[in-house]
Amino acid sequence: MTEETNGTEVPNNIIPINIEDEMRGAYIDYSMSVIISRALPDVRDGLKPVHRRVLFGMAELGVNYNKPYKKSARIVGEVLGKYHPHGDSSVYDTMVRMAQDWSLRYPLVDGQGNFGSVDGDSPAAMRYTEARLKRIAEEILNDIYKETVDFQPNFDDSLEEPSVMPAKLPNLLLNGSSGIAVGMATNMAPHNLSEVVDGIVAYLDNQDVDVEELMEIIQAPDFPTGGTIYGMTGVRSAFRTGRGRVIMRANATFETTKSGKEQIIVTEIPYMVNKAMMLEKTAALINEKRLEGISAIRDESDRDGMRVVYDLKKDAIPNVVLNNLYKYTALQSSFGINNVALVKGRPMMLNLKDMIRHYVDHRFEVITRRTQYELREAEKRAHILLGLLIALDHIDEVIKLIRGAKDPDAAKAGLISRFELSEVQAKAILDMRLQRLTGLERDKIQGEYDELMREIADYKDILAREERKRQIIKDELIDLKARYGDPRRTKIEMFADGDIDDLDLIPDDEMLITISHEGYVKRTPLTEYRSQGRGGVGSRGVATKDADFTEHLFPATMHNYLLIFTQKGRLYWLRVHQIPEGSKVSKGRPIQNLINIESDDKVRAVINVKTLEDADYINNNFIVMCTEQGTIKKTMLEAFSRPRQNGIIAISIDEEDRLLDVALTSGNNDLVIASSSGRAVRFNENRVRPMGRTAAGVRGITLSEDDKDDKVIGMVCISREDAQLLVVSEKGYGKRSDVEEYRVTNRGAKGVGTLKVTEKVGKLVGILEVGDNDDLMIINKSGIIIRMPVEEVRVIGRNTQGVKLIRLNEGDEISSVTKIERDDEEGSLPASEVATAAGAADGETGDEPTSELTA
Numbered sequence: 001m002t003e004e005t006n007g008t009e010v011p012n013n014i015i016p017i018n019i020e021d022e023m024r025g026a027y028i029d030y031s032m033s034v035i036i037s038r039a040l041p042d043v044r045d046g047l048k049p050v051h052r053r054v055l056f057g058m059a060e061l062g063v064n065y066n067k068p069y070k071k072s073a074r075i076v077g078e079v080l081g082k083y084h085p086h087g088d089s090s091v092y093d094t095m096v097r098m099a100q101d102w103s104l105r106y107p108l109v110d111g112q113g114n115f116g117s118v119d120g121d122s123p124a125a126m127r128y129t130e131a132r133l134k135r136i137a138e139e140i141l142n143d144i145y146k147e148t149v150d151f152q153p154n155f156d157d158s159l160e161e162p163s164v165m166p167a168k169l170p171n172l173l174l175n176g177s178s179g180i181a182v183g184m185a186t187n188m189a190p191h192n193l194s195e196v197v198d199g200i201v202a203y204l205d206n207q208d209v210d211v212e213e214l215m216e217i218i219q220a221p222d223f224p225t226g227g228t229i230y231g232m233t234g235v236r237s238a239f240r241t242g243r244g245r246v247i248m249r250a251n252a253t254f255e256t257t258k259s260g261k262e263q264i265i266v267t268e269i270p271y272m273v274n275k276a277m278m279l280e281k282t283a284a285l286i287n288e289k290r291l292e293g294i295s296a297i298r299d300e301s302d303r304d305g306m307r308v309v310y311d312l313k314k315d316a317i318p319n320v321v322l323n324n325l326y327k328y329t330a331l332q333s334s335f336g337i338n339n340v341a342l343v344k345g346r347p348m349m350l351n352l353k354d355m356i357r358h359y360v361d362h363r364f365e366v367i368t369r370r371t372q373y374e375l376r377e378a379e380k381r382a383h384i385l386l387g388l389l390i391a392l393d394h395i396d397e398v399i400k401l402i403r404g405a406k407d408p409d410a411a412k413a414g415l416i417s418r419f420e421l422s423e424v425q426a427k428a429i430l431d432m433r434l435q436r437l438t439g440l441e442r443d444k445i446q447g448e449y450d451e452l453m454r455e456i457a458d459y460k461d462i463l464a465r466e467e468r469k470r471q472i473i474k475d476e477l478i479d480l481k482a483r484y485g486d487p488r489r490t491k492i493e494m495f496a497d498g499d500i501d502d503l504d505l506i507p508d509d510e511m512l513i514t515i516s517h518e519g520y521v522k523r524t525p526l527t528e529y530r531s532q533g534r535g536g537v538g539s540r541g542v543a544t545k546d547a548d549f550t551e552h553l554f555p556a557t558m559h560n561y562l563l564i565f566t567q568k569g570r571l572y573w574l575r576v577h578q579i580p581e582g583s584k585v586s587k588g589r590p591i592q593n594l595i596n597i598e599s600d601d602k603v604r605a606v607i608n609v610k611t612l613e614d615a616d617y618i619n620n621n622f623i624v625m626c627t628e629q630g631t632i633k634k635t636m637l638e639a640f641s642r643p644r645q646n647g648i649i650a651i652s653i654d655e656e657d658r659l660l661d662v663a664l665t666s667g668n669n670d671l672v673i674a675s676s677s678g679r680a681v682r683f684n685e686n687r688v689r690p691m692g693r694t695a696a697g698v699r700g701i702t703l704s705e706d707d708k709d710d711k712v713i714g715m716v717c718i719s720r721e722d723a724q725l726l727v728v729s730e731k732g733y734g735k736r737s738d739v740e741e742y743r744v745t746n747r748g749a750k751g752v753g754t755l756k757v758t759e760k761v762g763k764l765v766g767i768l769e770v771g772d773n774d775d776l777m778i779i780n781k782s783g784i785i786i787r788m789p790v791e792e793v794r795v796i797g798r799n800t801q802g803v804k805l806i807r808l809n810e811g812d813e814i815s816s817v818t819k820i821e822r823d824d825e826e827g828s829l830p831a832s833e834v835a836t837a838a839g840a841a842d843g844e845t846g847d848e849p850t851s852e853l854t855a
Contacts, residue, residue, distance in 0.1 A: 031182035039181035044362035046172025069130035105190035119276035189221035226268035242339035387425025515552035522588030567658035573643035633697030663717035681751030731762035735802030
């Protein structure tokens with residue numbers, strides 16, 4: 001039968017569906033399948049499904065460490081046919097990697113034959129190689145047949161496979177894992193077994209132990225290829241948050257041959273580096289003259305170990321050549337740690353303590369289920385032995401009863417009735433051999449029964465007491481350490497020459513960050529600047545080129561993050577201590593040398609962030625951005641908490657617009673946006689909904705229709721109730737007004753007057769939130785800088801001209817203005833002590849004649 005739809009006959013066994021809904025549902029199903037069933041490891045055993053199936057298939061096949069090797073093709077066929085219905089290469093490649101001692105810190109498969117090399121050579125075909133389980137792999141499988149884990153049907157419901165391994169071995173921490181899912185990835189580093197066991201034992205002794213204390217025990221990742229971890233900042237970040245970047249270096253020494261030729265000898269390379277490819281690229285750099293001082297490269301590696309020789313030219317300095325090798329080749333590389341694993345079927349980011357806690361929780365469950373299984377089996381056996389003992393105590397009667405029965409069923413029924421036995425006990429008596437009737441055999445049965453009763457009591461005690469389970473886990477781990485523990489392979493260089501990247505070694509001093517119009521940046525100790533009185537001519541603040549001037553000036557501490565926003569709406573990250581220090585008069589270094597900013601882009605706003613690691617902080621603070629054309633956008637700080645070397649898009653901006661200002665807010669601040677025409681609008685940020693990282697934003701202020709050159713000149717985030725707004729014009733006028741004079745309106749309004757813009761005063765160039773304890777830094781385009789207390793600027797009405805703040809030479813204009821918090825130990829110099837400046841009258845306002853300032 002058919003039915004007619006819009007004139008078209010459609011068979012009624014076809015159901016019309018929305019293709020968008022179908023695609024969305026299908027893609028989500030696919031994504032979840034990849035995340036859960038392919039790419040991410042389980043936090044409990046550290047295995048992906050394919051690894052788990054290979055190990056279980058090998059165990060089922062009986063290729064244990066003490067059994068003969070079997071052909072790899074035989075093992076792959078077993079796994080494919082029973083558990084993993086995918087390509088044979090996926091299974092074989094997995095098994096090969098588990099056999100490579102340069103890929104896994106503790107290999108789980110014992111391979112015989114060609115299983116590849118650190119040079120990237122492919123393994124032989126599976127018909128040529130053989131394999132069996134390593135002894136350490138059986139610690140993952142141990143107790144799997146004691147009902148310790150759940151089993152699930154295989155792909156065709158014909159067999160069952162384990163959903164997780166009992167994992168006496170903390171495999172996730174020991175061997176790590178890597179994988180790319182849909183929308184997420186994992187990259188977990190390997191660690192040393194001895195350190196991991198000590199760390200887990202410390203957690204078992206004190207579950208309140210924090211990550212910092214665990215880091216004293218588990219020092220850092222321990223890579224199978226050795227090498228050296230260069231700096232601990234990335235390691236600590238990974239241990240604390242689950243994400244970090246570890247810098248690895250090859251281990252190199254200097255040698256001199258008998259002929260006097262100097263050599264660099266590399267014996268260990270960073271993890272996951274292809275040695276042959278590294279040498280090939282190094283040779284290409286030498287041929288291109290990008291690497292100087294090397295005359296020849298030889299790979300002298302053999303079965304005894306790695307040895308790469310760099311012969312140096314006569315005039316070469318070994319240290320310089322080695323540093324260039326670190327800089328330009330894979331002798332120095334990074335390992336980006338991203339600890340994402342499945343916790344109860346859901347992907348989660350895990351720090352060091354999280355991984356230990358989930359492993360211990362799993363072992364508690366395994367110990368409980370194992371003990372319950374052993375208790376059941378012991379009670380079953382004790383029950384049978386009790387029946388045998390009853391029969392032996394009445395052996396003559398039992399024999400008579402059996403001989404008088406017409407068949408086994410009648411004998412069984414008679415035993416059950418006469419001695420009140422169970423069916424299992426009666427069957428065991430009937431199956432008993434005559435030799436068990438001897439006195440010695442009876443003593444054995446009695447002894448076995450007594451031993452079982454002691455074991456049953458012990459099992460019940462284990463199940464009743466958490467401390468017993470905890471002690472069992474601890475004892476098993478200590479046994480693992482005794483049998484498989486080994487020294488660290490990867491060395492740790494806590495602090496490297498010329499590369500200070502360890503915050504614990506850097507004092508959190510206050511600095512003044514200066515960024516010029518042409519992009520020169522520096523940090524200067526705040527104590528280098530002294531206060532002057534209002535009207536002073538200032539001191540030389542920065543040596544600039546004729547066309548350059550200071551554009552950004554703000555205080556920060558050495559441990560802060562700087563979020564650097566450009567006019568194109570891109571965001572870059574920089575730690576304050578990574579900025580080169582310069583004196584008050586030095587020019588600084590081009591910011592392009594520190595971040596990968598595009599040549600046609602320009603820094604527009606820089607804000608300080610205390611940390612990007614504290615989840616509570618980044619999820620409860622927001623970044624608010626404002627453009628010159630009055631667009632405003634709010635985004636949660638968490639969206640900007642993952643630094644990337646090449647930056648990210650922070651806001652999508654129209655071609656004729658550009659990003660102007662950025663503020664860090666708490667989510668409930670009032671915002672004031674001011675335009676060059678002297679108007680300002682105030683509204684609560686709740687009027688702006690949080691948006692995604694690449695969104696374009698909404699209207700924040702409506703610019704003047706009469707002034708085609710009108711543009712936004714600043715945005716202020718009101719952070720306190722008694723706040724005052726200070727505005728500055730391009731001709732050097734300024735004033736303070738209480739923020740309450742600016743009434744709260746809706747977002748997108750034209751605003752109210754904040755400064756009378758006249759030819760004498762000039763257009764508005766800056767707006768700041770200030771208090772009496774702040775100091776002002778005013779910078780003009782000629783590079784002159786003056787620091788003055790805010791309290792010297794009178795509080796006057798909102799719609800006035802203000803007072804003269806700084807004397808300007810003819811043709812000069814104010815470039816930017818910022819505030820800094822005054823140090824209590826710093827005094828402010830009175831105006832009379834500034835020999836080259838004359839102060840303006842305190843009562844001077846824009847409505848009265850202004851005295852000219854003379855040198």
